[in-house]
Amino acid sequence: MATSFRDALNSGKFVITSEIGPPKGTNLEKMYHHIDLLKDKVDAMNVTDHQSSVMRFPSIGGCLAIKEHGGEPILQMTCRDRNRLALQAELLLAYTRGIRNVLCLTGDAVPVGDHKEAKGVFDLDSVQLLRTIRQLESGKDLGENDLDGAVEFCAGAIVTPEATPIAPQLVKFEKKIEAGAEFFQTQAIYDLDNFGKFMQYARQFPVKVLAGIVLLVSARMAKYMTENVPGIFVPQNLIDELVAAPKGEVLNKGIEIAGRMIAALKNDSTCDGVHVMAIGREEVVPDILAAAGL
Amino acid sequence: MKSITRQKPFDEIKEELEGLDRIYIIGCGTCATMTRTGGREEVLDMKDHLQEVGKMVTGWTVIPTACDEMTEVALRENNGAIQNANCILVMSCALGVHKVNSYIDKPVIPALDTLFIGIEDEPGNFHEVCAQCGQCVLGQTAGICPLTACHKGLLNGPCGGTNNGKCEVDKEKDCAWTLIYQRLEAQGRLNLMRKYQPIKNYQVVPRPRVTKIV
Ligand code: SF4
Ligand code: SF4
Numbered sequence: 231m232a233t234s235f236r237d238a239l240n241s242g243k244f245v246i247t248s249e250i251g252p253p254k255g256t257n258l259e260k261m262y263h264h265i266d267l268l269k270d271k272v273d274a275m276n277v278t279d280h281q282s283s284v285m286r287f288p289s290i291g292g293c294l295a296i297k298e299h300g301g302e303p304i305l306q307m308t309c310r311d312r313n314r315l316a317l318q319a320e321l322l323l324a325y326t327r328g329i330r331n332v333l334c335l336t337g338d339a340v341p342v343g344d345h346k347e348a349k350g351v352f353d354l355d356s357v358q359l360l361r362t363i364r365q366l367e368s369g370k371d372l373g374e375n376d377l378d379g380a381v382e383f384c385a386g387a388i389v390t391p392e393a394t395p396i397a398p399q400l401v402k403f404e405k406k407i408e409a410g411a412e413f414f415q416t417q418a419i420y421d422l423d424n425f426g427k428f429m430q431y432a433r434q435f436p437v438k439v440l441a442g443i444v445l446l447v448s449a450r451m452a453k454y455m456t457e458n459v460p461g462i463f464v465p466q467n468l469i470d471e472l473v474a475a476p477k478g479e480v481l482n483k484g485i486e487i488a489g490r491m492i493a494a495l496k497n498d499s500t501c502d503g504v505h506v507m508a509i510g511r512e513e514v515v516p517d518i519l520a521a522a523g524l
Numbered sequence: 525m526k527s528i529t530r531q532k533p534f535d536e537i538k539e540e541l542e543g544l545d546r547i548y549i550i551g552c553g554t555c556a557t558m559t560r561t562g563g564r565e566e567v568l569d570m571k572d573h574l575q576e577v578g579k580m581v582t583g584w585t586v587i588p589t590a591c592d593e594m595t596e597v598a599l600r601e602n603n604g605a606i607q608n609a610n611c612i613l614v615m616s617c618a619l620g621v622h623k624v625n626s627y628i629d630k631p632v633i634p635a636l637d638t639l640f641i642g643i644e645d646e647p648g649n650f651h652e653v654c655a656q657c658g659q660c661v662l663g664q665t666a667g668i669c670p671l672t673a674c675h676k677g678l679l680n681g682p683c684g685g686t687n688n689g690k691c692e693v694d695k696e697k698d699c700a701w702t703l704i705y706q707r708l709e710a711q712g713r714l715n716l717m718r719k720y721q722p723i724k725n726y727q728v729v730p731r732p733r734v735t736k737i738v
Contacts, residue, residue, distance in 0.1 A: 310676075314723065336683040339675050339693045350676060357680040358723045372723065390684040398705035401717050402681030408720065417684060460687035 235302050235331045236384040238273040239413055239438045244496045245503030246524065247304065247415065247440060248272045248515050250296070252287035261287075261295060264512040269301030271516055276333060276415070276505070279306040283343025290320060293329045304386070305329050308337025313353040314362070314372050321366055325381040333386045333415065334359040334406075357402065360385055360409035386413035389439075390461035391428035392421070400431070407435050415505040417461045418444035420468055422494055429500050438502040441495055445508040445518065446484040449473045485514055489521020496522070526643060527555040527591075527617035528650045529562065529636040534573060540633050541611065546580045548602070548609035549635075550624060552590035552616030559650070561636050562586075562615030570615060570635065582608040590620025596627050606630075640672075658728030664716045666707035673700035679721035 238245050248268050253261055268275055277292030293303035305324050307317065321332070340350040354362065362372055369380040387406040393399045403414075414432075419425045419441050432439050444462075446452050449472040452464040468487060475483035492504050508515050541547065549567050556562030564586050571581045583605025587598045599606060606612065611631040614621045618638040625632040640652035652672045661679070662669060671677045675693045682701035685692025689702040708714050729735060 336676060336678065336685075339685065341693050352676045352678065353726070354723055355676075355678045355680050356683075357720065361720075362723075388684060393684065393686055394688050395686075395702060395705075397709075398682045398686070398701055398717075399684070401705070401714070405680055405718065405720060460685050460692060 235274040245440060246272045247274045247276060247505045249276045249278060249507045250292050251278050251281060252292040254286050261292060265296050265299045265301055267513060268515055269299055271519055274302040274304050274331060276304040276306050279308045283338045283340050285345055290324060294327055297328050303329055304331040304333050306333045306335060308335045309352050309354045309356060309359055310337030310350055313351055318366060318371055321381055331384045332363060335388055356387055357405045357409045360387060360406055360411055364410040384412055385410055387411040389414045390417040391419055391425055392463045393461040407437055411437060413438040415440045416442040418442045420464045426500055440503040440505040441501045443488050443492060443504050443506045445488050445511060446472060448480055485517050485521050488518045492522035526558060527619060528639045528642045529556055529559055529617045530639055531561050531636055537635050538577060544611040544631060546582050546609045547574055548582050548606050548612050549584040550612060550614045551586035552620050553586050553588040556616045567615055590616035591623050595623045599627050659725060665704045666711060668700055668704050670700055679724060
């Protein structure tokens with residue numbers, strides 16, 4: 231990837247990012263395969279950080295692998311597992327290894343994961359982590375001590391446009407912008423009218439917004455997410471489409487829906503790009519992009 | 525203020541009492557009575573249980589407030605039965621356990637787990653309201669503590685896990701930041717939530733925490 235992610239964001243093009251989920255274990259073959267498959271098709275790849283509080287190969291390890299394979303990584307950093315010393319140290323490491331993009335997240339709660347008795351750290355929150363990045367860029371650490379060599383990152387955060395209630399989320403969204411977020415990736419969105427309304431509001435701020443596109447692989451998954459995943463709402467007409475798809479064609483229907491949504495967002499210039507999440511089905515991301523005409 | 529406790533599983537108590545066959549039981553007339561974990565009734569139940577498994581109970585008492593100074597007096601009054609025992613089983617919160625431990629050289633074994641310091645909102649319903657952080661922010665959060673009422677202890681607003689005003693970890697529990705937002709809005713003080721809350725000092729009084737009132 232010749233251009234940096236920040237350059238891509240500022241170029242005015244419709245930006246595409248995708249996600250790499252590191253393995254649980256040391257067999258990296260599948261992850262390398264996904265990286266090679268996607269690195270020239272997307273502008274950057276996020277590497278998840280113990281997503282859903284499930285212990286895995288670390289985000290920074292995945293980012294290094296992306297660098298080695300010639301891609302542009304986005305380091306996901308949650309506040310769940312590290313205190314302020316460890317977070318700062320990892321930012322220093324990331325910078326020295328050519329990782330230039332960080333996505334700051336609170337992190338899922340410990341009890342939803344696979345180490346339910348662990349101590350949740352949350353020494354910082356996502357707003358404070360964004361400010362920490364800007365502080366390190368100024369050449370000082372959080373203790374106001376001088377750094378011998380500073381960092382520079384394109385920093386982003388997430389927002390959930392379908393959260394209920396939405397108002398408290400928007401207060402935090404604005405605090406993240408004030409704290410230095412340059413781009414946002416959203417939680418999965420499916421209702422483009424609702425998302426359009428959110429974007430009308432978001433457009434007043436000098437940030438880039440990439441809409442979260444999560445591939446639907448079955449009607450059951452769509453219903454499950456609507457009922458159980460905070461801030462995700464799949465409209466009934468999409469569920470009906472999946473139900474009506476012939477046997478063996480449901481995944482293709484999901485790909486078609488995702489492609490159609492991306493194309494609509496691009497054609498209407500609703501937002502600045504998309505973040506495609508194919509959770510566990512990374513190999514079909516190129517098909518989704520093809521379905522979107524990209 | 526109440527110290528909220530839960531009785532340990534009897535098997536765990538039995539394990540801790542291994543090799544200690546003569547036991548003196550102490551209950552507490554305040555919090556542990558209120559939470560029905562270490563009042564008179566529970567102490568008598570414990571006595572029966574211990575006897576059933578072949579232990580000898582040399583005596584028992586329920587101290588009015590196990591964590592205060594009067595505990596020393598109560599212990600002195602029961603000195604005979606205490607001397608007769610080879611350990612003390614305390615059915616109060618850990619504060620009472622500490623207090624008893626400071627007056628007696630014999631092994632002091634807790635029968636309860638101390639869960640949190642909380643208040644009773646409805647009869648029988650206790651919830652934690654303060655984690656003694658040393659730097660109170662209640663004045664800016666409409667009286668709802670983000671460190672205890674929010675699962676993640678977040679200071680700058682809700683996480684993305686909020687669902688219909690409930691918390692990511694439990695559909696039965698309210699999201700603290702939804703409540704804070706609503707109360708601040710009702711008070712016309714939402715500007716407080718918009719203000720950046722700096723990174724917290726987790727060492728206001730470094731552990732072990734002690735302080736002297738002069
Ligand atoms: S902020 Fe919360 S934990 Fe800290 S003193 Fe106030 S109520 Fe207690
Ligand atoms: S849902 Fe609300 S209470 Fe629960 S962790 Fe998130 S912000 Fe805190």
